[in-house]
Amino acid sequence: MMKIYGRLSSINVQKVIWCLDELGKKEGVDYERIDAGLQFGVNKTDAYLKMNPNGLVPTLVDGDFVLWESNAIVRYLASLHGGSLFPADLKIRADADRWMDWTLVTLWPTLRVSFLGLTRTPKEQQDIPLIIKHYQDTTRLLQILEDLFAGRAYCAGEQFTVGDITLALAVDRWVKLPASFPDLLGELPELKSLMAWHRKVTARPAFIKLLQNG
Numbered sequence: 001m002m003k004i005y006g007r008l009s010s011i012n013v014q015k016v017i018w019c020l021d022e023l024g025k026k027e028g029v030d031y032e033r034i035d036a037g038l039q040f041g042v043n044k045t046d047a048y049l050k051m052n053p054n055g056l057v058p059t060l061v062d063g064d065f066v067l068w069e070s071n072a073i074v075r076y077l078a079s080l081h082g083g084s085l086f087p088a089d090l091k092i093r094a095d096a097d098r099w100m101d102w103t104l105v106t107l108w109p110t111l112r113v114s115f116l117g118l119t120r121t122p123k124e125q126q127d128i129p130l131i132i133k134h135y136q137d138t139t140r141l142l143q144i145l146e147d148l149f150a151g152r153a154y155c156a157g158e159q160f161t162v163g164d165i166t167l168a169l170a171v172d173r174w175v176k177l178p179a180s181f182p183d184l185l186g187e188l189p190e191l192k193s194l195m196a197w198h199r200k201v202t203a204r205p206a207f208i209k210l211l212q213n214g
Helices: 011-022 044-051 070-081 090-120 128-149 162-180 194-203 207-214
Strands: 002-005 031-034 059-062 067-069
Touching: 002 011, 011 070, 011 162, 011 207, 067 070, 070 090, 070 162, 070 194, 090 128, 090 162, 128 162, 128 194, 128 207, 162 194
Parallel strands: 002 031
Antiparallel strands: 002 059, 059 067
16 A cells, blocks of 8 residues: 655645545555654654655655655656646646646745744744745735736646645645734735635645645
8 A cells, every 4th residue: 555654734745645635545545644744753763764865754655666755746646547637738737837846946935934933933933024024925926826817717727737736735824824823914915816716726625624634
């Protein structure tokens, strides 16, 4: 049975589990998830580091094949099991791929400063001006998605793909931060097309199940 190492609260593990659910794969039947990272440990053991020398999550073990890096795992799974998540049409696939990489390289590094600063950093160690700046910088980046979704249903066109999974998990964190920290961040900025897409993708059963289990 395929194994996925990683705690369910990790944004990178969530990508993989959401993808598996969209593919119709069930935990305990098609794969086993093993808690690892933060309070669960495991990821710094010698055995784990032999699989993933970064000591991060997730790591996938599929028979004798070991794969780390969440986007690579998602692409592998979506390609392995076929379907519309990672379409055969190379232009649509490249478009979905582009938004996965944009999230990883551009969006998340900016947002994570605010997200981790407010949710994981002790209050006395928080750099509030830096947190606010990065939240505002994230909002400016999301104008790119606002413009994108004004003209299409999903990031790569008219069908839901792996690109939407990766984007949605980051955007959902941006959406929820002002509700948890209104005194610092104020009201959620109004980006109508982005929010319409967000409501649509987070209404998917696989996302709802992910939040319930996480």
